[in-house]
Amino acid sequence: MLALVLPTDLDQSVVAELHPRFLEALAEPAITIDGSSVQHADVAGVQLLCALVIAAERRGIPLVWSVVSPALVTAARLLGVEHVVRIAGVRQDGLEWFD
Amino acid sequence: MISDPATLGRQLLGTFLEESFDGLERLEAGLLRLDEHRSSELIDELFRVVHSIKGGAGAVGIVELGALAHAMESVLDALRRGEPAAAGTTSLLLRGVDALRASLRERQAGRSTPADAHAQLAAQIEHCAARGSAPSRGPAHPDTRSPTAAAWRIDIAPGAAPGAVVIDPIKLFRTLADLGELAVDAELTALPDLARFDPGRCYLRWRATLPGDVPRAAIEDLLGWVDGAFDVTIVPPAALAAPTTGEPAPLPAATGAPAVAAGESAPLPALTGAPASAVASAPAAGSIRVAIDKIDQLMNMVGELVITQSMLGELDGDGPLDTARLARIREGLGQLARNTRALQDSVMRLRSMPISGVFNRFPRLVRELGIRLGKEVVLEITGQSTELDKTVLEKLGDPLTHLVRNSIDHGIEPVADRLAAGKSRAGTIRLTAEHRGGDVVVEISDDGRGLDPERIATIARQRGLIAPDAVLDDRAATQLVFLPGFSTAREVSEISGRGVGMDVVRRHVEELGGEIALDSRRGHGTRITLRLPLTLAIIDGQLVRIGDRQFVIPLLSIIESVAVEAPRVSQLAGACEVYRLRDQLIPMIDLAGLLGMPRAPGADNRVMVVVATDTGQLGLMVDELMAQQQVVVKSLETNYQRVPGLSGATILGDGQVAFILDVIALGQTARAPLSIAA
Numbered sequence: 001m002l003a004l005v006l007p008t009d010l011d012q013s014v015v016a017e018l019h020p021r022f023l024e025a026l027a028e029p030a031i032t033i034d035g036s037s038v039q040h041a042d043v044a045g046v047q048l049l050c051a052l053v054i055a056a057e058r059r060g061i062p063l064v065w066s067v068v069s070p071a072l073v074t075a076a077r078l079l080g081v082e083h084v085v086r087i088a089g090v091r092q093d094g095l096e097w098f099d
Numbered sequence: 100m101i102s103d104p105a106t107l108g109r110q111l112l113g114t115f116l117e118e119s120f121d122g123l124e125r126l127e128a129g130l131l132r133l134d135e136h137r138s139s140e141l142i143d144e145l146f147r148v149v150h151s152i153k154g155g156a157g158a159v160g161i162v163e164l165g166a167l168a169h170a171m172e173s174v175l176d177a178l179r180r181g182e183p184a185a186a187g188t189t190s191l192l193l194r195g196v197d198a199l200r201a202s203l204r205e206r207q208a209g210r211s212t213p214a215d216a217h218a219q220l221a222a223q224i225e226h227c228a229a230r231g232s233a234p235s236r237g238p239a240h241p242d243t244r245s246p247t248a249a250a251w252r253i254d255i256a257p258g259a260a261p262g263a264v265v266i267d268p269i270k271l272f273r274t275l276a277d278l279g280e281l282a283v284d285a286e287l288t289a290l291p292d293l294a295r296f297d298p299g300r301c302y303l304r305w306r307a308t309l310p311g312d313v314p315r316a317a318i319e320d321l322l323g324w325v326d327g328a329f330d331v332t333i334v335p336p337a338a339l340a341a342p343t344t345g346e347p348a349p350l351p352a353a354t355g356a357p358a359v360a361a362g363e364s365a366p367l368p369a370l371t372g373a374p375a376s377a378v379a380s381a382p383a384a385g386s387i388r389v390a391i392d393k394i395d396q397l398m399n400m401v402g403e404l405v406i407t408q409s410m411l412g413e414l415d416g417d418g419p420l421d422t423a424r425l426a427r428i429r430e431g432l433g434q435l436a437r438n439t440r441a442l443q444d445s446v447m448r449l450r451s452m453p454i455s456g457v458f459n460r461f462p463r464l465v466r467e468l469g470i471r472l473g474k475e476v477v478l479e480i481t482g483q484s485t486e487l488d489k490t491v492l493e494k495l496g497d498p499l500t501h502l503v504r505n506s507i508d509h510g511i512e513p514v515a516d517r518l519a520a521g522k523s524r525a526g527t528i529r530l531t532a533e534h535r536g537g538d539v540v541v542e543i544s545d546d547g548r549g550l551d552p553e554r555i556a557t558i559a560r561q562r563g564l565i566a567p568d569a570v571l572d573d574r575a576a577t578q579l580v581f582l583p584g585f586s587t588a589r590e591v592s593e594i595s596g597r598g599v600g601m602d603v604v605r606r607h608v609e610e611l612g613g614e615i616a617l618d619s620r621r622g623h624g625t626r627i628t629l630r631l632p633l634t635l636a637i638i639d640g641q642l643v644r645i646g647d648r649q650f651v652i653p654l655l656s657i658i659e660s661v662a663v664e665a666p667r668v669s670q671l672a673g674a675c676e677v678y679r680l681r682d683q684l685i686p687m688i689d690l691a692g693l694l695g696m697p698r699a700p701g702a703d704n705r706v707m708v709v710v711a712t713d714t715g716q717l718g719l720m721v722d723e724l725m726a727q728q729q730v731v732v733k734s735l736e737t738n739y740q741r742v743p744g745l746s747g748a749t750i751l752g753d754g755q756v757a758f759i760l761d762v763i764a765l766g767q768t769a770r771a772p773l774s775i776a777a
Contacts, residue, residue: 008561015298022293039558042267047290047303055293070509078272080283080305 002028003066006035010045010072018045022052031056035068035087041075049076050084065090115155116207117388120200122148124459127196130189131462139179146175152199164202167217170224171195191224193463197279198312205314212314219336220312250311251318252334256304268329272307274321279310311336387489393448400442407434447488447637454532454541455483457496461503461530468507475525476511482532487539491611491631495541498607502543502627503528510547510625520622522546538613539633544626550619552576559585577619581605583714610763612638612655638732640749640759642725643708646696649757651730651749652719656710656762660724663705678707678718685709687718688765693744712766719765732759744768 002025007014025031031052056063068090076082126148129141153168171192178188198220202212253275255268275281283305290302309318315335322331411431414424458480469476487495511517511526518524531542552573559565559579571579579585583602601617608615613631632638632655640651667679668687677684687707691697707718730749735742735758746761 008558012298019293019296019298026293042269043301043303044298046269047301048296048298050287050303051290051293051296054287054290058292075269078269078276078283079303080285080307081287081303084285084287 002030003032003034006033006038006049006072008037008039009041010035010038010049010075011040011042012044015044015048018048022048022055025052026055026059026061028061030062030064032064032066034066035072035090036066038069038072038075041072043079046075046079046081046085050081053085067091112159112206115159116203119152119155119203122152123196123200123203127193127463128459130192130196131466133189137178142175142178146172146179149175161202161206161211163212163214163216164199166221167195167198167224170221174224191220194220194279194310194312195224201312201314201317205316208316210316217312220310250308250336251313251315253307253309253318253322254305254332254334255307256330257301268303268305271322271329272305275307275309275318278313278317278321281307281309283307387450387452389449393445397442397445397449400438400445404435404438404442407431407438411435443637447633448486450489451486451633452489452492453484453486454492454495454539456492457499458483458530458532460496460500464500464503465507465528468504472508473513474507474511475514476507477525477527479527479529480531481529485532485534485539487631488633491539491633494607494611495629495631498604498629499541499543501604503530506543506545506547506625510545510549512548516548534633535630539631541629541631542626543629544624546624549621549623549625550577550580550617551621555579573621574618577617580617581615606763612653637729638759639727640730641708641727642751642757643706643719643721644723644725645690645694645721648696649725649751649755650690650721651757651759652708652710653746653759653762654727656712658709658711658716660706660708663707663720680709680718683716685716685718687720688768689720690760691720691722693765693768710762710766712763714766717762717766719760719762730757730759 004021004025007018010018053063063086065087068087070092073082073087073090073092076085076087082088126145129145129148132141133145149168149172153165153172156162156164156168174188174192195217198217202216205212255271272281272283284307286304286306287302289304291297315333318333322333411428414428414431418424461480462478465476465478468474506528507526511528512520512522514524517526526545526547528543528545533540552571553576556565556569556571556576556579559576559582560567560569562585564579564582564585565571580601585600585602605615608629608631611631613629616628616630617625618628619625638651639654641654641657642649642651644650661678661680663678668676669679670676671684676687676689678687679685685707706721706724708721708724709716709718711717730751732747733749735745735747738748742758744761744764745758746764747759748756749759751757
């Protein structure tokens, strides 16, 4: 099982770098995502996450969240994709003081 | 009856609006107390307020408020008769307050809201009054996601221009959510499989809905600035209500141009980069209410002045200018100076207003944010009668709102976490204001989780704000949140006027001539202290000479002044001149050059005034330091036009006009690395 740790800034500045890593993750039998470090997320980062979750689902790869940060939850909620990335109810940890 | 407000006496309308805004403030505050302290006196007072607004609106021809005010009156009347109030009544009435206020603001701006703009809300409230129960849908249910006929529909799709998204829709939705209960649905049909995903494109589009009673202007103000980055279509509630079949219309086609409901919605007016005005900006600063005792005191002062003037007048007769007469003139002039000072103080008091004008918005904010986040929060306010200059007060709202919002959002823990930490269920936020010395000190404190210094330091390292091997104690680490670049959402704040990010809050406070301090203990809470000047109208200034003109530097921003020694000046490659002062390199600004003034002869013996800006220290080169004195600030915008680098002007004792330097703006002009450790 692969554990993906999302970066502090899940935004435009990192999507090009994250995209191949996400594609590699699809070769794994299962994926666990740790989103606790995310302090800032933008639409570019969140839609990449959506694409990963949907792709994993289509390929029948189990994908689970270990923990998410409030910043990531807020970003997903505001973008109306909380249900797409399936983070509702996931344990939250992290600091979102600065956003 | 007069029906066209354009023909009304402006005074009558102005008085009505002013009284109604006051009334709505009382109504809002009273409604927030209603759930816990229901008393017949309170309900009577709330009823009277609504009744006055209803009556007054009718009298000045503002018909669109009638039905809504009547419905609210009916509910309050039912409560007055002792009928029970169902849960949700208060929220519904608060929405009514918002709607009334929005309509009055439209009127104040010379516009009007459609006669049936509040029909849906009025019907809901009427329903509540008739059945003694609240309808099922209201702001207490923040997760309601389906659009309704009474809602604005806002379709947002990436702009036609290819390439990266410049404006983050997250910030857009965050500001829209401030207007009312926002529901956002994303459309992902254009999102390709991860294998074909292009990281540079935005594939998502959204349909957002806002309550129908939100004024269109408010939505346009917020969306106007997206200008080209997104295609935005706003469909008003009425347009949605007509064809309603229960099914929402489809989202704009994923690949084509955005759908525009025929004839009903229009593209947003393009803005030319001008920041949108804050939606909830205070009514135009046309008048202030003044307590009678202040006017009486002013009258007393004027009386004293008249006496002094007549005393001096008597000395103006013929006769020898002997010692006795000179002594009496001197005495008269002394008295005149005292009177003038007292008159100045009295006039300054006229401009002072209680801070409750700002504090009053917070009970509502805390209540609604608490409901939305599922947290229990108690707000304690003290010192709300503390007075501050009106200008300071007006500019204090946004930073304070941000700080309170931060406390609720990120400071106060969810109930389960609090109980697990051995704390009370409800978190407490304390807002206090008091006079200390010549300043007003405002504190916002909470008993929440506090800041995590280690985490802050880690983020600061990741963002390159501190050296990777920097060692910081806890206190120093928490101060890093004030660094520019630490916060992540500054763009919106620049545009919406709502401070986002602690560096922006600090800048706002410093622009007011104030200071901000943060004290936080992990697990115990956070306290933020703002120290603000009583007034902005008169400042302590340092007069300096540049060429043949005098300028004023606000004394508060000056750290020190040094005689310039040529060997300590050096030129940084590609940057400005810097001055080596002890262990620091201070960037220097040649004010004569910047202001396009001729260099004075003999300018070698120049002085550098070191000032604090929001980006670090800055050395201002001047020809001579002159006196320090209080100066009365005159607005350049009002009397001439805004001039970058100058915050105003003043008239000196000799009648000469001296400009006041805007130190913060000068710091931004020289936005080279402003303070470099040598």
